[in-house]
Amino acid sequence: MQNEKIPFKNPFSLQVDPELFKPATEEEKAQQIQTRESVSFMKDALRRLGHNRIAMACIVVILLIALIAFIVPEFYPYTYTKQDVSAKYLAPFHYSAKEQAKIDKGVSIFPHIMGTDALGRDYAIRVIYGTRISLLVGIFSALIVILVGIIYGSISGYFGGRVDNIMMRIVDIIYALPDVLIVILLSVAIKDIVSTSKNVLITKLGAGMVSIFIVFGLLYWVGMARQVRGQILSIKEQEYVLASRSIGASAARIIRKHMIPNCVSVIIIVAAMQIPSAIFTESFLSFLGLGVSIPMPSLGSLASDARAGLNSYPFLLIYPAMSIFMIVLSFNLLGNGLRDAFDPKLRS
Amino acid sequence: MQHLLEVKDLQTTFFTASGEVKAVGSVSFNLDKGKVLGIVGESGSGKSVTAYSILQILTHPGRIVGGSVKLNGKELVGIPEDEMRKVRGNQISIIFQDPMTSLNPVFTIGNQLMEAIILHTNRTHEQAKERAIEMLQLVGINEPEKRIHQYAYELSGGMRQRVMIAMALACEPDILIADEPTTALDVTIQAQILELMSDLQKKLGMAIIMITHDLGVIANMCDEVVVMYAGRICERGTAPEIFYNPRHEYTRGLLRSIPNIDNDDKARLIPIAGTPVDLLNLPKGCPFAPRCERAMKVCLYEFPSEYWVAKDHIASCWVNVLENIGTPLEALGGQDAAKGIVTEGEEAAQ
């Protein structure tokens, strides 16, 4: 062998300890390896979300807002309709002359935390009700979008071929329609119908709400459908689907059991972004007067009404504006956090 | 004796949010004019990062943290960016693995070819265009005048890689680095591209650094070989030496795992046991030790120093020390001093 001919000098730089040259045991080798434990995708994503402080804070804020919006009115001493002309335009925590007189007599009157509006109605409760409307719109729109979008998208994606082609053509057309205009159009049209309707639910909701729900049901689900379809198309190629098919599973079962759980991340992300968009639209319509019917307040209509006394009573604008801002901001940040957690490839 | 490229103790680390990734722990090798050097290793071994470090095109959290790279004696590490830019594409060029994504989709290939030419030479627009057409012809693309106006998506995989080669060689560099140039291509196209590179190398006389995980490519094309694992060099030497006289357990594992066409139908494939190392948690000693059959306790605690084990063959493996093979490189005064030492057999042959 060639090696023997190479002059061998003692490796003086190395203190040769014959002990060290004994073979290493398996345990010793294993110690050197630190493998990271494998977790399921969902757990991993949720863990990532949990570490995202901003997203967690948003969840807390949203829950808090929801709590206030839905629970507080039950206990609150004021209603959103009660007018008191003598208590017009009170600044926050001020009392009207009449109320002050009562207090002096020993009656305890709950303070107007946000003051009162032009008709003497307690503003805080009105803002709270407005918030409730916004949250309801957000949640229900998201639900509609999820439901219709998932069903449509998964059918289209699963069956593929001509069915998919036609369904996606329809989606393209719907996608091209200017949705806000149609919402406005429908609101204008429905406003008339609503005012003459006997249906309690419809009159209470108001033209804006009804048209929002209709339009969301008809138009807004397309984004979700497209995403779900895309996911399904890529999952379809995976082997476990083929395996399922070969043992005779029905289309519905395959869709339900294999495909939809894998779409969860996409669904969550798209739905989370729908909510602020819906709230925007609702407040916009209410601002224009096309939303909920008076006296039910919406954050948008409150902002619009505040314009009249803007110079002298700016707080009438600030409160609803800040509320919209807080709600939408929280959902936006939460949406960002969800996207980072469930789809790290998209991480900014 | 000056080598064309001298890489000494090069170290590159990625400072990521999860921790420091020592992609290149310490790499040293030399490249001479007109030679083909192969760098072989699995994914994550640091071969590509080594190449990017030479050209200093590392992406964001990566930085060279030590060592030196000398081109014709001139140090490259630490020089100002504008000087380095004159080297890139001009004296040292690189072609990448996936030609589809390596070409800008919104510009014509002519535009991209001419850009390299205009950048480093004094040619006018017209002259650059001529040169571009010339290069396309050189790499074997037909109808080059037409191709100049086409976009990357209009060409096949093999053609795109030829375009990349044309772009890299347009300014007649001294060194061409090829980072897995054929991995993304069909097997038949692979052979064509390798042949093209071989021809061009003979014609133009540049040195090539061929980065690959495919031992077949190495055997085909390379004069010298560097075997890498987890950011360190296992062994380096001439191709015949590495193939016929491997002196590192990892190399032996790689060679053993090559399926042999002469084997029995039922013969099992022999993989290397274990999983690739996590660069975030590098073990203390030799990174291959946890997977090594002949690992000893010393392997787990201390990284083996470089040993001169045969003519033009340096390895870092404690097994050699156990078997009393070779001498430490330091003791010999470094690689070049060691080159002077010939074996008895060669003396007799002279």
Add this chain to the structure above:
Amino acid sequence: MNSKFLVYMLKRLGMALLTIFLVIAITFFVMHAIPASPFSSEKAKSDAVIKALEIKYGFDKPLGVQFMNYLWGVLHFDFGLSTAWVGFTVSGLIVNAFGYSASIGFSAALIAIILGVLFGCLAALNRGRWPDKIIQVVTTALVSMPSFVVATLLLLTFSYVWKVLPSMGTQPGGMVMPILSLSLYPMAYITRLQRSSMLDVLSADYIRTARAKGVKSSKVIYKHALKNALTPVITYAGPMMAYILTGSMVVENIFSVPGLGRLFTNSMLRTDYMMIMGVTIFLAAMIILMNFLSDVLYKVMDPRIDLA
């Protein structure tokens, strides 16, 4: 390449025309589904008068015929007569009002695009450092504020608290706040879009190739990266137009600008159905046109075959 491009353009054009047609149809039939007559809300008229008015405006003919007539008119840019502003044609009023809306909208769009791309690139190139962090915070906030909130807050701040800007759009300097109100949201949106698109592009292989060729950093950015990064922003052009046009409804209201938006809201109040239909179709056509133009521009910037 050219013929493929032409085919693509024609397909997109066909789609645009189909969509406009659908919008006209939807608008028409929705409006006519309203049980109340457009005149019944006016000061009390006798039935005979209402009947006469209906004949004059052509509301007595069967629905299908009315639709065909209407469609024919629209093709000639004739949207009929306004019922609220007697004596004026819908198209005439639209044209009058369009000037104001166009100047505000166009300025807002320009500001949004230029500043949006600028800030987006700034954020991407300084990833993780303080300019990026500030930009991210500010844009997140702006994207959470609907146009009417921005507009009313601006009005409050600059017209009432610090009396520096006029509250009416028609007064000198009065265009500043309307333009600002309409541009802030799209600008923030584009900034975020551009930032993430730029980050994607900057990590692409072809950028690595450009650097490896020895191209200067600044050139890598504005030649190699930018062209690729701008494409998502182009696809936003249509939705941006939609936002600005619908946003103008509130903004023009707040700042008393006699533009299309205010025309629309007024015609809603006065139940001028012809007007409502005409403005809706006009606005929709603008949006659809914008979508078409952005599709074409996208193809020009990125010549890859459209597989949609």
